[in-house]
Amino acid sequence: MTDLFFYIFATLTLGCAFGVVFSRNPVNAAMFLIMTFIGMAAHFVMLEAYFLAVIQILVYAGAVVVLFLFIIMLLDVGEEKKHRVKPLTWVASLVGFALLILGVVSITSSDNIKTASDSLPEAAGASLKNFGYELFTTYQLPMQVTGFLLLIAMIGVIVLSKKVKTD
Amino acid sequence: MTVGLEQYIAVSAALFAIGFFGVLRRKNTLVIYMCLELMLNACNLGLIAFSRFHGGMSGSVFVFFTITVAAAEVAVGLAIIVALFRKRQTVQVPELNALKN
Numbered sequence: 001m002t003d004l005f006f007y008i009f010a011t012l013t014l015g016c017a018f019g020v021v022f023s024r025n026p027v028n029a030a031m032f033l034i035m036t037f038i039g040m041a042a043h044f045v046m047l048e049a050y051f052l053a054v055i056q057i058l059v060y061a062g063a064v065v066v067l068f069l070f071i072i073m074l075l076d077v078g079e080e081k082k083h084r085v086k087p088l089t090w091v092a093s094l095v096g097f098a099l100l101i102l103g104v105v106s107i108t109s110s111d112n113i114k115t116a117s118d119s120l121p122e123a124a125g126a127s128l129k130n131f132g133y134e135l136f137t138t139y140q141l142p143m144q145v146t147g148f149l150l151l152i153a154m155i156g157v158i159v160l161s162k163k164v165k166t167d
Numbered sequence: 168m169t170v171g172l173e174q175y176i177a178v179s180a181a182l183f184a185i186g187f188f189g190v191l192r193r194k195n196t197l198v199i200y201m202c203l204e205l206m207l208n209a210c211n212l213g214l215i216a217f218s219r220f221h222g223g224m225s226g227s228v229f230v231f232f233t234i235t236v237a238a239a240e241v242a243v244g245l246a247i248i249v250a251l252f253r254k255r256q257t258v259q260v261p262e263l264n265a266l267k268n
Binding site: 003135142 | 169170172173174175176177178180181182183184185186187188189191192193194195197198200201202204205208211212215216218219224225227228230231232234235236237238239240241242243245246247248249250252258259261
């Protein structure tokens, strides 16, 4: 049953990702992006990372896509004109894809992976309590640095979007 | 065929490749940003899959950080795009060639 759900949501995620890449209208691309994020959240639920699934829906499918849609409508971006894809672009994406496949095959066929069990093991305390404990003990410094990063990003956005004085 | 770590990594890699192709192919800056988000999400899926199948919490915590950084990055990036649009009245990459030659 879980396997069936995995394949359904994998198809949804990848299909909507193709929609993002190939839809000519940016608003449609943003809508496909929401569906991709929801598919990812479903994957997170299947991996029993419930907290991150909620965060994924709230932050990505909510805030980030709304921001994208806001900017698309603010700038009044129209449909993208048809253009020829350069041969070099095809070569670059194919080479990148081949390298990625090579990496995935070499990782999944290595012994480090094989020691993990084939099917989903029992959840070893992957609860929100353990998540918070880990976050505020082992990763406390990165956590605080992230807070500063958000502050700096906020100040940066204010500075960037201030009207430039013309004298 | 049971779903194991390999299947999740395959989905993650496919999503990353799609995002990469989109970044190379599209000319609209906003859609390029969306494709970057796809690539970040692919990394998140890989991290969570590894963390789940090896029974640790570190991967999930890293995903938390990735999401935070991605949100900050989107805010700053879109502000830059708006500033660029104010200056040049376009978001299409081929027309932004001030540094060419």
